[in-house]
Amino acid sequence: MACHVTADFIFTGAGFESGQVLSIGDDGRVLALGSPPPGGAPAGILRLAGRVLLPGMVNAHSHAFQRAIRGRVERPGPDDFWSWRTPMYDAALRLTAPEIEVVSRLAFIEMLKAGVTSVGEFHYLHNRPDGAPPNDETEDPDDAVLRAAEAAGIRITLLRAAYARAGFARSTDPMQRRFVERSPEIFLARLERLAARWRSRSPRVTFGVAPHSVRAVDGAWIETLADFARRHAGDRALTDASFLPLHVHAGEQPREVREAVDEHGAPPILALERAGLAGLPYTAVHAIHVNDEEIAALSRPGVTVAACPVTERNLGDGAAPIPRFLAAGVRLCLGSDSQAEINQFEEMRTLEYNERLKQGRRILLLPPGARTPAEGLFACATVHGAGALGLAAGTLVPVPGAATPWADFYTVDLSHPTIAGADADPDTLLDAVVFGASPAAVRDVCVAGDFVVRDGHHRIEDETVREFRLVMRRLCGRP
Amino acid sequence: MACHVTADFIFTGAGFESGQVLSIGDDGRVLALGSPPPGGAPAGILRLAGRVLLPGMVNAHSHAFQRAIRGRVERPGPDDFWSWRTPMYDAALRLTAPEIEVVSRLAFIEMLKAGVTSVGEFHYLHNRPDGAPPNDETEDPDDAVLRAAEAAGIRITLLRAAYARAGFARSTDPMQRRFVERSPEIFLARLERLAARWRSRSPRVTFGVAPHSVRAVDGAWIETLADFARRHAGDRALTDASFLPLHVHAGEQPREVREAVDEHGAPPILALERAGLAGLPYTAVHAIHVNDEEIAALSRPGVTVAACPVTERNLGDGAAPIPRFLAAGVRLCLGSDSQAEINQFEEMRTLEYNERLKQGRRILLLPPGARTPAEGLFACATVHGAGALGLAAGTLVPVPGAATPWADFYTVDLSHPTIAGADADPDTLLDAVVFGASPAAVRDVCVAGDFVVRDGHHRIEDETVREFRLVMRRLCGRP
Numbered sequence: 001m002a003c004h005v006t007a008d009f010i011f012t013g014a015g016f017e018s019g020q021v022l023s024i025g026d027d028g029r030v031l032a033l034g035s036p037p038p039g040g041a042p043a044g045i046l047r048l049a050g051r052v053l054l055p056g057m058v059n060a061h062s063h064a065f066q067r068a069i070r071g072r073v074e075r076p077g078p079d080d081f082w083s084w085r086t087p088m089y090d091a092a093l094r095l096t097a098p099e100i101e102v103v104s105r106l107a108f109i110e111m112l113k114a115g116v117t118s119v120g121e122f123h124y125l126h127n128r129p130d131g132a133p134p135n136d137e138t139e140d141p142d143d144a145v146l147r148a149a150e151a152a153g154i155r156i157t158l159l160r161a162a163y164a165r166a167g168f169a170r171s172t173d174p175m176q177r178r179f180v181e182r183s184p185e186i187f188l189a190r191l192e193r194l195a196a197r198w199r200s201r202s203p204r205v206t207f208g209v210a211p212h213s214v215r216a217v218d219g220a221w222i223e224t225l226a227d228f229a230r231r232h233a234g235d236r237a238l239t240d241a242s243f244l245p246l247h248v249h250a251g252e253q254p255r256e257v258r259e260a261v262d263e264h265g266a267p268p269i270l271a272l273e274r275a276g277l278a279g280l281p282y283t284a285v286h287a288i289h290v291n292d293e294e295i296a297a298l299s300r301p302g303v304t305v306a307a308c309p310v311t312e313r314n315l316g317d318g319a320a321p322i323p324r325f326l327a328a329g330v331r332l333c334l335g336s337d338s339q340a341e342i343n344q345f346e347e348m349r350t351l352e353y354n355e356r357l358k359q360g361r362r363i364l365l366l367p368p369g370a371r372t373p374a375e376g377l378f379a380c381a382t383v384h385g386a387g388a389l390g391l392a393a394g395t396l397v398p399v400p401g402a403a404t405p406w407a408d409f410y411t412v413d414l415s416h417p418t419i420a421g422a423d424a425d426p427d428t429l430l431d432a433v434v435f436g437a438s439p440a441a442v443r444d445v446c447v448a449g450d451f452v453v454r455d456g457h458h459r460i461e462d463e464t465v466r467e468f469r470l471v472m473r474r475l476c477g478r479p
Numbered sequence: 480m481a482c483h484v485t486a487d488f489i490f491t492g493a494g495f496e497s498g499q500v501l502s503i504g505d506d507g508r509v510l511a512l513g514s515p516p517p518g519g520a521p522a523g524i525l526r527l528a529g530r531v532l533l534p535g536m537v538n539a540h541s542h543a544f545q546r547a548i549r550g551r552v553e554r555p556g557p558d559d560f561w562s563w564r565t566p567m568y569d570a571a572l573r574l575t576a577p578e579i580e581v582v583s584r585l586a587f588i589e590m591l592k593a594g595v596t597s598v599g600e601f602h603y604l605h606n607r608p609d610g611a612p613p614n615d616e617t618e619d620p621d622d623a624v625l626r627a628a629e630a631a632g633i634r635i636t637l638l639r640a641a642y643a644r645a646g647f648a649r650s651t652d653p654m655q656r657r658f659v660e661r662s663p664e665i666f667l668a669r670l671e672r673l674a675a676r677w678r679s680r681s682p683r684v685t686f687g688v689a690p691h692s693v694r695a696v697d698g699a700w701i702e703t704l705a706d707f708a709r710r711h712a713g714d715r716a717l718t719d720a721s722f723l724p725l726h727v728h729a730g731e732q733p734r735e736v737r738e739a740v741d742e743h744g745a746p747p748i749l750a751l752e753r754a755g756l757a758g759l760p761y762t763a764v765h766a767i768h769v770n771d772e773e774i775a776a777l778s779r780p781g782v783t784v785a786a787c788p789v790t791e792r793n794l795g796d797g798a799a800p801i802p803r804f805l806a807a808g809v810r811l812c813l814g815s816d817s818q819a820e821i822n823q824f825e826e827m828r829t830l831e832y833n834e835r836l837k838q839g840r841r842i843l844l845l846p847p848g849a850r851t852p853a854e855g856l857f858a859c860a861t862v863h864g865a866g867a868l869g870l871a872a873g874t875l876v877p878v879p880g881a882a883t884p885w886a887d888f889y890t891v892d893l894s895h896p897t898i899a900g901a902d903a904d905p906d907t908l909l910d911a912v913v914f915g916a917s918p919a920a921v922r923d924v925c926v927a928g929d930f931v932v933r934d935g936h937h938r939i940e941d942e943t944v945r946e947f948r949l950v951m952r953r954l955c956g957r958p
Contacts, residue, residue, distance in 0.1 A: 068900070070900075070901075070911065070914070070915045071898075071901055071907055071908075071910045071911025071912075071914050071915045072904065072907050072910065072911070074842065074851065074852060074853060074907075074913075074914050075842065075851055075907075075910070076842050076845060076850075076851065077842065084841065106896060106899065109896060110896040110897070113896065254839075313832040313835055313836050314832065314835070314841075314914075315835075315841065316835040316836075316838065316839050316840045316841040317839070318836060318839050319836055340914065340915070341897070341915065342896075342897075343917070346825075353792040353793065354836060356792055356793070356794075356795040357792050357795075357797065357798055357833060357836065359795065360733075360795050360796070360797050361795045362563065362793075362794065362795040363553065363554065363555050363556065366555060371555075372553065372554055372555065373553060374553060414948070415941075415944045415948075417585060417588060417589040417592065417821075417940070417944065418589070418820070418821075419550075420585065420944045420947055420948055420951075421547070421549075421948050421950070421951030422550055422951075423948075424948065424951035424952045424955040424957055425551065425951075425955040425957075428550055428551050428553075428554075429550075431550045431551065431553040431554070432549065432550025433550075434553075435549075435550050435793075435819065436549045436550045436819070436820065438820075438822070438917065438918065438919065439917065439919070440917065440918070440919030461896070462894075465894045465896065465899045466894075468899055468900055469893075469894075469899055469900050469902075469903065471900070472899075472900030472901075472903035473903045476903040476904040478903055478904075
């Protein structure tokens, strides 16, 4: 039986409207969004009074297990990205698969509580802590992450990451033994077995492939993964989309650019295109250090850039050239990456604020078609992320000919101090959400019609926090 | 009768310690912080289990009424600070004194809920909307702000701001009629009458003077206010400190610097020093566009810089040269300024993150004496702010010879998803608070031994939000 939801205002893509009803089918997809029928609102309607309802946000780039190092990497030492990696590697090596499940579950719960209903999990832990392949699903970190998503109720695209070496002309580092698989064939076989286990188990699980970076895989690996993505476009064994998502880190650090030029004679984006990504839909994560030719490549339809500004400011990566991306028509989405914070509102506004800091002016990110920065930024946080993951999400408006969107949404409490008063002017309500709201203002979160968060509380939050605190005690040597 | 409080960890200035008891006297000040007496914990002790207790933070620069424009100034238009001012002026002109009370009360409640127990309110609305002086206290915006602070329970230093003109060689703008007083004598007489009304009424209220900026007041005004501050150092009719706080905006915008050079032959800080601030304790707010000579002046003991990085990124002001300040020994504190967000955790980390974005490296702000960025940033958010306002606050450790600190503190919930697990390594707990915590993790907030926030909820939050939403409807023309 269909269920019906209303709220003070519902975001319809063009703006906020009152008096709208969202009808959800038994399959968890949107049946309709519009004015109630002439006879009045349907019986049994759920009224979310004092709240605004928005399409769930899409976190297009996450490494969930890195939640375990939040706040533990802010100490003096060799002062760059590569030193941050050492504590990250330590956590990556020491967490057991069941612990990875707990850490990921907490990260996914934090995302849901912040209005994020879909995650692109760029997952590169595949082996046991000793580097051997897992003997069974309980030892398999890939399964652990998917079990975490299932328990939390978040929609997930597992972007299974391929990692082969420490860098150009460098073999693997023992610290990376948990990431590395011996050949693309092994990588792909494990991906297909994983998908076989999970696609029938949950409609919330889809897959993609992720050559980690031009640093961690060579041209042959990239070519094999690109071929696989091309051959499996629209393969229902892996994805709901007409393509297979392919994500890759590119242009995060100047050193990576120099090494790409050494190896490929071209910077990362161009090296990737030459190695097989040309013509294929893909998502380039970070794309901070990119030249004009790379920006032109990134502007091709089907290509997306995933910016992770909250992580990028934490890591000292820099800020991507967003105005140049917008001028070139590059599609942008957002990711929480290292989980330094999990706050997609902050990701949105940081994109604009970084640019204000650079230029000393205001109101700088106006993508074509957006009236305001908030409109453009909210599209990055929703529909563009959904596009990068191949999901019918990020919008609640069914479009003829396209896949019917999932009923993935969240509400914001109009009485929360961060946002209170914003409904006095519905025309600037989205501005208030994007520039002012805190995750703490999120009240209800629904994935495929299933309310996983009610009144700001996730249904398995308490036990997950308890388990996570025990994991952290072990990780920090306090058993 | 004294009251006693304990928590899993208490911040003692040097770090977090467990097993500590905070004892609070009937006067609302700290009696003792330390291990319980040999006989064990005192009877009737309040145990805040699962929480860490920290000294209340000090928000050294606030314009509370600007909460009314949050989210309403993010639209395309002439793209600089001076255009942002137009909506701000609109709110400043149209809010009645009782409405200013409501808006300020909500802002103060949001601060308290975020762990801020003291505010330096740089207040420049003094007249009726028509520009006439108020006939009585109900019409007086100064009283309105103090009534708001009293109702919310926050400690406040009212930095009464002097405003005389639109700028160098420009008379007043009718839009500024609510700020302007005809002479320094009128300004000071009103300050003294206000203090006479409030100092006996509440020990949480102190005063300071604030020449608005070198733009808004000329050299004669500055000299008169500086003389007043010098003559009233330690005047119990105004302050609890041995000096009288004097705050001034300086170096926020390049145009302001150019105009100061035109009028005074010197940039703002040097112009202020020449006009009478030399040798006096004062706080320069923003200090973004400053030269080496100004930085040297700011490094004098007694002088503080109030950085407002969350507002400054919103306004496109830029970021102050913090590493040069630290190298010169400049004392830094923090302010929420325009209330674009009220989040002192974000203020702290933004200071470090802005610098990472500029330099492309990590771990950059290490003031002398601090082992970690978190230690230095937390001092900015607490003791240095208290120093700038002349308050015995920002610490819970009594120091012989100094005023006994107020029992102003807050707790953070160790089960909140933003911070969960951080107590597994008490050595990095402060890092986790500074770099990871959200105001939503704050549970209890106490001012002078009085719990104004319990379990994350302020005691008059609900009715204040209701009143604020009505004010916003009127302001937005939806009565």
